[in-house]
Amino acid sequence: xxxxxxxxxxxxxxxxxxxxxxxxxxxxxxxxxxxxxxxxxxxxxxxxxxxxxxxxxxxxxxxxxxxxxxxxxxxxxxxxxxxxxxxxxxxxxxxxxxxxxxxxxxxxxxxxxxxxxxxxxxxxxxxxxxxxxxxxxxxxxxxxxxxxxxxxxxxxxxxxxxxxxxxxxxxxxxxxxxxxxxxxxxxxxxxxxxxxxxxxxxxxxxxxxxxxxxxxxxxxxxxxxxxxxxxxxxxxxxxxxxxxxxxxxxxxxxxxxxxxxxxxxxxxxxxxxxxxxxxxxxxxxxxxxxxxxxxxxxxxxxxxxxxxxxxxxxxxxxxxxxxxxxxxxxxxxxxxx
Amino acid sequence: xxxxxxxxxxxxxxxxxxxxxxxxxxxxxxxxxxxxxxxxxxxxxxxxxxxxxxxxxxxxxxxxxxxxxxxxxxxxxxxxxxxxxxxxxxxxxxxxxxxxxxxxxxxxxxxxxxxxxxxxxxxxxxxxxxxxxxxxxxxxxxxxxxxxxxxxxxxxxxxxxxxxxxxxxxxxxxxxxxxxxxxxxxxxxxxxxxxxxxxxxxxxxxxxxxxxxxxxxxxxxxxxxxxxxxxxxxxxxxxxxxxxxxxxxxxxxxxxxxxxxxxxxxxxxxxxxxxxxxxxxxxxxxxxxxxxxxxxxxxxxxxxxxxxxxxxxxxxxxxxxxxxxxxxxxxxxxxxx
DNA sequence: CTGAAAGCGCTAACAC
DNA sequence: GTGTTAGCGCTTTCAG
Numbered sequence: 222x223x224x225x226x227x228x229x230x231x232x233x234x235x236x237x238x239x240x241x242x243x244x245x246x247x248x249x250x251x252x253x254x255x256x257x258x259x260x261x262x263x264x265x266x267x268x269x270x271x272x273x274x275x276x277x278x279x280x281x282x283x284x285x286x287x288x289x290x291x292x293x294x295x296x297x298x299x300x301x302x303x304x305x306x307x308x309x310x311x312x313x314x315x316x317x318x319x320x321x322x323x324x325x326x327x328x329x330x331x332x333x334x335x336x337x338x339x340x341x342x343x344x345x346x347x348x349x350x351x352x353x354x355x356x357x358x359x360x361x362x363x364x365x366x367x368x369x370x371x372x373x374x375x376x377x378x379x380x381x382x383x384x385x386x387x388x389x390x391x392x393x394x395x396x397x398x399x400x401x402x403x404x405x406x407x408x409x410x411x412x413x414x415x416x417x418x419x420x421x422x423x424x425x426x427x428x429x430x431x432x433x434x435x436x437x438x439x440x441x442x443x444x445x446x447x448x449x450x451x452x453x454x455x456x457x458x459x460x461x462x463x464x465x466x467x468x469x470x471x472x473x474x475x476x477x478x479x480x481x482x483x484x485x486x487x488x489x490x491x492x493x494x495x496x497x498x499x500x501x502x503x504x505x506x507x508x509x510x511x512x513x514x515x516x517x518x519x520x521x522x523x524x525x526x527x528x529x530x531x532x533x534x535x536x537x538x539x540x541x542x543x544x545x546x547x548x549x550x551x552x553x554x555x556x557x558x
Numbered sequence: 559x560x561x562x563x564x565x566x567x568x569x570x571x572x573x574x575x576x577x578x579x580x581x582x583x584x585x586x587x588x589x590x591x592x593x594x595x596x597x598x599x600x601x602x603x604x605x606x607x608x609x610x611x612x613x614x615x616x617x618x619x620x621x622x623x624x625x626x627x628x629x630x631x632x633x634x635x636x637x638x639x640x641x642x643x644x645x646x647x648x649x650x651x652x653x654x655x656x657x658x659x660x661x662x663x664x665x666x667x668x669x670x671x672x673x674x675x676x677x678x679x680x681x682x683x684x685x686x687x688x689x690x691x692x693x694x695x696x697x698x699x700x701x702x703x704x705x706x707x708x709x710x711x712x713x714x715x716x717x718x719x720x721x722x723x724x725x726x727x728x729x730x731x732x733x734x735x736x737x738x739x740x741x742x743x744x745x746x747x748x749x750x751x752x753x754x755x756x757x758x759x760x761x762x763x764x765x766x767x768x769x770x771x772x773x774x775x776x777x778x779x780x781x782x783x784x785x786x787x788x789x790x791x792x793x794x795x796x797x798x799x800x801x802x803x804x805x806x807x808x809x810x811x812x813x814x815x816x817x818x819x820x821x822x823x824x825x826x827x828x829x830x831x832x833x834x835x836x837x838x839x840x841x842x843x844x845x846x847x848x849x850x851x852x853x854x855x856x857x858x859x860x861x862x863x864x865x866x867x868x869x870x871x872x873x874x875x876x877x878x879x880x881x882x883x884x885x886x887x888x889x890x891x892x893x894x895x
Numbered sequence: 896c897t898g899a900a901a902g903c904g905c906t907a908a909c910a911c
Numbered sequence: 912g913t914g915t916t917a918g919c920g921c922t923t924t925c926a927g
């Protein structure tokens with residue numbers, strides 16, 4: 222069966238010609254139908270339907286300069302934390318009839334830059350970004366060019382960029398203090414690279430907790446850098462359990478990593494928490510339902526997204542704002558003797 | 559601290575003026591740098607840097623008509639199945655330097671239409687969509703207007719639309735046949751609305767399996783319509799366990815629903831699979847690590863995305879193709895006595 | 896209430 | 912190697 226040839230898209234002037242009116246009038250029925258008489262409006266609408274006319278967004282935008290879409294760049298779209306965040310953003314955006322587009326940087330600054338450029342070129346209302354590195358100069362430059370920016374899930378290092386974050390230092394401390402209280406003195410932290418701000422902060426919190434307990438972090442804490450997903454937890458834990466002097470507790474930088482860790486532990490025959498305790502981060506939906514229910518640092522993820530969208534949608538001349546939420550620890554079986 | 563005023567974005571003619579060249583030359587250094595002499599190119603580049611010039615994507619696109627972005631609309635961005643799918647798409651797209659933008663329809667045809675329109679207006683290379691209803695006329699119309707469409711996760715009801723799907727009838731049958739073999743004769747199916755094609759097909763498969771076993775579906779099978787997430791599984795299972803004549807097995811239309819189901823069952827003190835067996839669908843990462851490891855119908859999710867991107871990226875005059883994968887059943891503790 | 900026309904920023908001929 | 916210019920499709924004065 223021969224398919225329809227993809228002929229040129231109908232334009233507003235095609236519609237005008239068919240309806241026997243001027244392009245201005247067509248534009249009016251599109252944007253200010255009340256300015257147009259009943260009769261002509263109907264003629265134009267018929268022509269539109271007949272030609273299957275769809276306005277060219279680029280042309281419109283070139284003319285008016287703006288659009289009701291906001292872009293988001295997160296580290297990993299496969300991580301429930303980020304999708305829950307996206308849900309929160311969407312929920313708030315919906316109220317103002319804005320739409321959200323999401324892209325995943327994979328923690329790669331180049332991919333991040335690519336999407337940032339894409340969004341900017343397309344003139345989105347603003348961009349929410351979970352930066353892949355600690356360096357935000359490119360974002361400041363973006364903001365200087367008039368693009369509304371909200372930093373997601375990390376505090377802004379500069380005054381001029383709005384941000385919505387959760388206190389990661391506190392979160393890291395919460396987890397490690399709990400482990401210390403459970404009597405652990407050899408704790409491994411399966412973390413991501415410190416170029417990712419959240420990772421650096423959670424580590425700092427871990428160190429703080431150890432010091433607060435009057436112990437030496439060098440004795441108690443060790444850090445393994447892994448990728449921020451289940452495979453990372455898998456790999457890191459494999460390395461850990463292969464050793465003679467394996468730690469008695471593993472703190473994972475997120476629940477995906479913890480999932481991988483738990484998987485390896487279970488298959489290797491270790492009992493959790495008796496042989497090894499595990500603590501995760503984010504408290505995603507499945508954390509409570511795992512073979513060993515996972516202790517995890519809970520963040521107000523949805524609320525985080527809502528607030529971020531709130532900030533983004535404020536009038537263009539609003540002062541930058543820096544919102545900081547506090548995490549809480551949810552203790553479950555994976556760490557409680 | 560007063561913030562920088564968002565002045566008008568620099569345009570190509572600002573750059574030309576500052577560099578003392580024509581706009582054509584600026585355009586050349588942007589798009590065909592080799593056509594330009596070393597010296598002028600440097601002058602232009604300096605001007606670009608100085609003005610922080612970023613080309614206006616709308617204008618460019620209006621002129622050239624195309625863009626290397628593809629859009630995807632999925633039912634629920636918070637469902638790992640769809641994000642794994644998105645990962646597969648991204649992986650393939652990356653090879654050709656295309657970028658992916660994802661939006662979530664929430665199973666709402668209106669939201670779907672909104673994003674479809676958005677993507678079309680912005681002239682994306684093509685759109686991948688998991689339709690929220692069985693009705694695809696609007697997609698055929700889109701395709702007729704020259705937008706490349708690939709149906710995701712469901713076979714195309716029409717020849718002219720490419721599609722990449724997994725055999726959901728077979729998947730549904732696989733699950734129910736297994737339950738039947740385990741001796742269950744009262745099976746509840748926690749399903750989504752049949753307007754979603756996957757839901758209708760999985761139900762059809764379930765019915766088939768019962769009939770193939772020589773039983774009457776009306777006796778064996780009952781269906782509850784729930785929302786396609788953990789809360790849906792939660793609600794559906796609550797309703798089920800409140801009854802005297804509760805079923806001995808629950809088949810969930812996806813693993814998120816199964817997660818909710820398992821949660822309720824556990825809290826209500828039922829033993830899985832002894833009191834109630836549970837089977838999920840998708841075999842997401844966490845399925846194997848749950849308190850009761852979940853039997854689930856596995857789909858080649860990542861591969862699905864890769865093939866979909868493959869189809870989308872083929873030359874514009876390629877014939878539509880319909881790819882169908884086969885699911886497999888992964889039996890775990892939640893259903894195996 | 897409708898039409899004419901300018902112009903948004905860019906690219907691609909086409910001159911020189 | 913560089914400049915000039917038409918025109919992509921649309922919105923928006925400004926006349927009438």
